[in-house]
Amino acid sequence: MTEQNMAQTTIDKLKSQIGSQVTLRGWVYKLRSIGKIWFLVLRDGTGLLQCVVVKAEVPEDVFAMESRLTQESSVIVTGTVREEKRAVGGVELGVSGIEVVHVAEEYPIAPKEHGTAFLMDHRHLWLRSRLQHAILKVRHQVIKASRDFFDSNGFTLVDSPIFTANAVEGTTNLFKVDYFDQNAYLTQSGQLYQEAGALAFGKSYCFGPTFRAEKSKTRRHLTEFWMIEPEMAYCDLDEDMSWAERYVEYIVQWCLEHCKTELATLERDTSKLEKVKRPFPRITYAEAAEILARKGSDFKPGSDFGGTDETLISEEFDRPVMIHRWPADIKAFYMKRDPANNDLALGVDMLAPEGHGEIVGGGQREDDYDILLKRIRDNDLPVKPFEWYLDLRKYGSVPHSGFGLGIERTVGWICGTKHIRETIPFPRTIYRIEP
RNA sequence: UCCGGAGUAGCUCAAUGGUAGAGCGGGUGGCUGUUAACCACUAGGUUGGGGGUUCAAGUCCCUCCUCCGGAGCCA
Numbered sequence: 001m002t003e004q005n006m007a008q009t010t011i012d013k014l015k016s017q018i019g020s021q022v023t024l025r026g027w028v029y030k031l032r033s034i035g036k037i038w039f040l041v042l043r044d045g046t047g048l049l050q051c052v053v054v055k056a057e058v059p060e061d062v063f064a065m066e067s068r069l070t071q072e073s074s075v076i077v078t079g080t081v082r083e084e085k086r087a088v089g090g091v092e093l094g095v096s097g098i099e100v101v102h103v104a105e106e107y108p109i110a111p112k113e114h115g116t117a118f119l120m121d122h123r124h125l126w127l128r129s130r131l132q133h134a135i136l137k138v139r140h141q142v143i144k145a146s147r148d149f150f151d152s153n154g155f156t157l158v159d160s161p162i163f164t165a166n167a168v169e170g171t172t173n174l175f176k177v178d179y180f181d182q183n184a185y186l187t188q189s190g191q192l193y194q195e196a197g198a199l200a201f202g203k204s205y206c207f208g209p210t211f212r213a214e215k216s217k218t219r220r221h222l223t224e225f226w227m228i229e230p231e232m233a234y235c236d237l238d239e240d241m242s243w244a245e246r247y248v249e250y251i252v253q254w255c256l257e258h259c260k261t262e263l264a265t266l267e268r269d270t271s272k273l274e275k276v277k278r279p280f281p282r283i284t285y286a287e288a289a290e291i292l293a294r295k296g297s298d299f300k301p302g303s304d305f306g307g308t309d310e311t312l313i314s315e316e317f318d319r320p321v322m323i324h325r326w327p328a329d330i331k332a333f334y335m336k337r338d339p340a341n342n343d344l345a346l347g348v349d350m351l352a353p354e355g356h357g358e359i360v361g362g363g364q365r366e367d368d369y370d371i372l373l374k375r376i377r378d379n380d381l382p383v384k385p386f387e388w389y390l391d392l393r394k395y396g397s398v399p400h401s402g403f404g405l406g407i408e409r410t411v412g413w414i415c416g417t418k419h420i421r422e423t424i425p426f427p428r429t430i431y432r433i434e435p
Numbered sequence: 436u437c438c439g440g441a442g443u444a445g446c447u448c449a450a451u452g453g454u455a456g457a458g459c460g461g462g463u464g465g466c467u468g469u470u471a472a473c474c475a476c477u478a479g480g481u482u483g484g485g486g487g488u489u490c491a492a493g494u495c496c497c498u499c500c501u502c503c504g505g506a507g508c509c510a
Contacts, residue, residue: 034473035466054467071460086468106445110460111471113447117502173508189510214508215436227510306506349510358510406510420510431502 007078011047014081014091023078024049024093027128028069028104030111038066040095041088042077043128050087051077053095062098071110072128074101116419123426124435134262135422138255139411143207145254146228146405149247150205155230158197158204160190165385173213175223186211189404192334192389194231195365198400199392205230215430219419220307220357222408224428231402237336237346237364240401241322244350244360245280247405248320252276255414268416272354275318280350284325288313304330311355320359324348333375336364336399348403356413362403369393 009022026044033039036055041048055063069075076099084092108122109129119126126132150157163177163184174185190206197204207228214221232243252273255263263270283291292299295312299305305313314321325338328345335345347363366372372393376386383390411423421427426435 030471032469032472033466034469037467037469039469039472041470050470052468056467084468086470088470106461108445108460110446112459115447115503118446210510212509216506216508217503218505218509221509225510304508306508361510404510409510 011042011044011049011089013046014049014089014093017081018083018091019081021078021080021096022093023076025076026074028071028073028075030071031066031069033066038063040069040075040077040098042075042093048088048130049091049093050084050089051079051093051095053098058095058097062095065098065100068100068103070104071107072104072125074104075099076101120421120427120432121435127425130265132422134265135411135415135417136425137262138259138266138415139407139423141255141258142251142407142411142414143228145251145258146207146247146407148254149250150203150228150230153203155203155205156197156201158194158201158206159208160187160193160206160229162187162208175211175213188212189227190229191231191402191404194229194402195389195392195400198231198233198402199396199398202234203230203232217430218307219421220409222420222424222427222429225420225424226407227404228407229402229404231400233398233400235364235401236399237324237348237401240362240364240403241280241282241324241348244322244348244362244403244405245278245320248280248350248360248410249276249278251410252414259414263415266415266417268414272318273414276320276353280320280322281317282322282324285323285327285344286325288323291316302327302329307357310351310357314351314353314355317353320350320352322348322350322360324363331363333379333381334365334372336366346401350403352409352413354413354416357409358406359409359413360403360405362401364399364401367393367397367399369397 007020007022009017009024011024014022024042024044026042028040029043029048030041031038038053040051040053042051053063053066077093077095078097079093079095081091082094083090109119109125127136163179164187165184174188177184177186188210190208190210194204194206205228208226209224210227211224213223230243232240256270256273288305289299289301291313292309297309297312299309324347325344326347328335328337328343331345331347335347338344338346345363349358350360351357352359366375369390373383373390376383408420408423412420415423417423421429
């Protein structure tokens with residue numbers, strides 16, 4: 001290894017390298033010139049660094065590079081790290097040399113305000129900007145925390161397929177694909193397969209993309225989104241809710257500890273997240289309906305909650321709230337009924353605070369063969385594609401439960417972003433499939 | 436699918452029916468500590484498409500397209 005390679009570093013490590021001669025590889029984030037000094041703000045994926053080029057301190061050709069360089073040009077910069085209160089991040093680089101790797105063409109995203117449509121058209125470049133970078137860093141940590149949580153609690157990763165022959169919830173619109181000469185769909189949930197996983201491994205989970213062909217046009221919807229779905233054998237609704245609150249608490253506390261810089265960049269009020277500690281309130285659907293009645297919503301009892309209703313309910317609590325025991329009519333066929341009231345399903349939804357909507361949906365599954373078969377028929381679903389699913393009730397059926405957590409809505413809540421489309425690298429919405 | 440909103444310079448937006456403009460970005464020049472630097476100069480337009488009314492349309496009417504927000508549905 002040459003001396004040059006040994007000095008190779010990244011911006012996030014510079015605080016411990018003050019006084020050292022280092023080399024950084026990155027891109028020009030911003031340029032400012034005041035004559036015989038110019039400033040280059042370097043971006044390397046780990047942070048931003050102000051680099052100072054002084055005419056009297058560098059060779060003439062290095063100083064002359066200011067006129068050649070453009071925003072987002074790729075450069076390798078060498079210099080001495082020093083403390084500097086005036087610079088962003090508290091350190092700066094006194095430049096001794098610059099190697100130009102590529103001079104970028106005029107960059108479309110100027111350091112000024114842009115509209116969302118324009119930025120989304122340039123999503124592949126927008127990812128480089130501070131806020132988008134921070135949001136996706138949080139997304140990464142949410143996913144890491146999720147895997148850590150389930151991996152260290154005895155769950156086995158059992159990936160569900162993306163192509164499926166059956167519609168989990170029957171009623172919702174699925175993306176149909178030509179699967180050779182047969183119809184297939186893109187999955188809208190990996191849950192059914194996790195039930196097989198839980199009966200094989202005790203506790204299993206999957207994490208992958210799911211697809212909904214609904215023509216939703218709201219800040220809470222994507223046609224392609226990522227869901228993490230755990231499923232537990234020998235688990236009833238109460239235990240299911242305990243898993244959900246442990247998991248959500250874990251993710252939020254993990255991000256508070258590991259995403260301090262990003263949450264500060266996003267100007268997130270973290271005091272709201274610090275309150276996300278167990279136990280979370282658990283209320284019934286009927287109690288939630290009472291809250292809405294008291295607050296004057298025009299909500300119709302027996303129906304599902306709309307976005308506004310969810311916000312009204314979540315405003316009552318300072319942490320996520322779990323709503324359980326729903327009218328069976330509005331829930332999926334596979335949900336087990338409440339032994340105390342056959343009209344109610346043992347389902348649970350978790351609403352995030354601050355109006356970020358439903359982040360978790362789940363419940364206890366019907367484990368009786370005859371009842372499940374009847375439900376499939378009552379819902380006018382074809383029995384054939386569900387035969388394997390029914391088998392799970394023929395060979396060692398047990399009470400089991402699970403849930404799914406929407407990654408994008410969770411990231412949106414933790415980051416405090418208004419639009420869910422900023423929480424996924426390349427969002428897919430009804431009118432956007434590019435870039 | 437329904438309701439509402441918007442399409443004008445690369446971007447963000449102005450412009451009573453009467454000569455299409457500004458800021459930012461780009462280019463040129465100036466400045467030894469800038470923070471969205473500043474100052475001067477400069478280039479940049481089929482006003483989303485089509486049709487109509489009018490002496491005259493970015494502006495009024497019809498139609499189509501695109502996008503945005505919300506509803507429904509959902510995570």
